[in-house]
Amino acid sequence: MKFVAITSCPTGIAHTYMAAEALQVAAREMGHDIKVETQGSVGVENVLTPEDLAQAKAVIIAADTSVDKSRFAGMTVIEVSTKDAIKDALGLLTRAVNAKGSSKSPADQVTQGKPEGKETKTGVYKHLMTGVSYMIPFVVAGGLLIALGFAFGGIYVYEVPGSFGETLFSAGKAAFALMVPVLGAYIAFSIADRPGIVPGMIGGLIAANNGSGFLGAMVAGFAAGYTVLAIKKFIKLPKSLQGLMPILIIPVLSTAIMGLLMVYVIGKPMTSFNTGLAAWLTSLSGTNAALLGIILGAMMAFDMGGPVNKAAYTFGAASVASGNPSAIMAAVMISGMVPPLAIALSTVMTKTKYTLEEREAGKANWALGLSFITEGAIPFAAADPLRVMPSIMIGSAVAGGISMAFGSTIIVPHGGIWVLAIPHVVTNLVPYILALVAGTIVSASVLSVVKKPVSE
Structure with a gap:
């Protein structure tokens, strides 16, 4: 069977392409053909043509942003988040295989895949x-x-x-x-x-x-x-x-x-x-600042690019909008780097607890983590959420708390470790790097202890 899909996430960096890859792998395993249009940060790639749509049994839209569905009038459309596609691409394609053809007119086009109450x-x-x-x-x-x-x-x-x-x-x-x-x-x-x-x-x-x-x-x-x-x-x-x-x-x-x-x-x-919030944040120092960093750190690791993560990131990004150094953005960025780095370190520390495929994926997480792409942790969290999610949240909270406690600030909202070498970008650079190292080691250690060996 032939299917078409669109993937799109808010940043257009990680979820977009991870969801596309998951759908492509699942289609190969099931013996189906799928073409995935990615609407990412570099623009729209692999654009779906009228011929593709004419041959497709159903359309899968895995997106966290608004996608124009006018092209799919009259077609069966299954609409989910990118995270759903990453977690269970096989199940998603199974639903597409079993979906009944739509007889709706363009004006009555319907979507499937989302509970009505949500x-x-x-x-x-x-x-x-x-x-x-x-x-x-x-x-x-x-x-x-x-x-x-x-x-x-x-x-x-x-x-x-x-x-x-x-x-x-x-x-x-x-x-x-x-x-x-x-x-x-x-x-x-x-x-x-x-x-x-x-x-x-x-x-x-x-x-x-x-x-x-x-x-x-x-x-x-x-x-x-x-x-x-x-x-x-x-x-x-x-x-x-x-x-x-x-x-x-x-x-x-x-x-x-x-x-x-x-x-x-x-x-x-x-x-x-805004005035009250700014006054409250300005009043935070010492222990209170560390508490805010802990909360932000836990939020960044909680869903790794989902709504809670984006709420913390957007809060941090707004704090640097004036061009002034921001302790909040510093805590957000360092916390978001921890999950993929911790997982990468854990795959090295306890190889018996990861499959060969997971260990190979762990290597890529070094680069993803250093680049502040938290989404690299998603496949691991999806495979073992009860152990992975608490472990990475602990380390991210530690990193955020240390960063805020030492008053480290940053004036850029992205870039990971690669922007730290630019003069005047980060204040209190040494404690900032120590926060990253400490958070990574804490998460990796906890994860390595709680993970079960592959044989189990």
């Missing part, structure tokens, strides 16, 4: 993750360019306008300035398609300027998306005037509504919340 929750999460997926490249580019600006121009690079370092620094600041509007725009895009981009971006821009910031942009994105849907539903024009809806009525009316909402409804509460 539809709303999953939809909200997907909308948020779509916004985050478009935002992350701005955050990463901005952070690294600011770091390079400091590397070339020194800590006071911004005082030398026109210099090479200051130019890089300014480009990074510009990328950061777009981060919040882009978040609002693409949350709205996920909800209402292209008509949502304008009011979502305007709402996000207002949020960036009125102090409501990242959280304000999130609320603005959802408000803009559902405002556009409401306009499309309740405003009906004669057929002769329907062409005015997408170019005049929707953008003007939705943007006006968002402007009013951001000033009179959303802005002040979100600004007050």
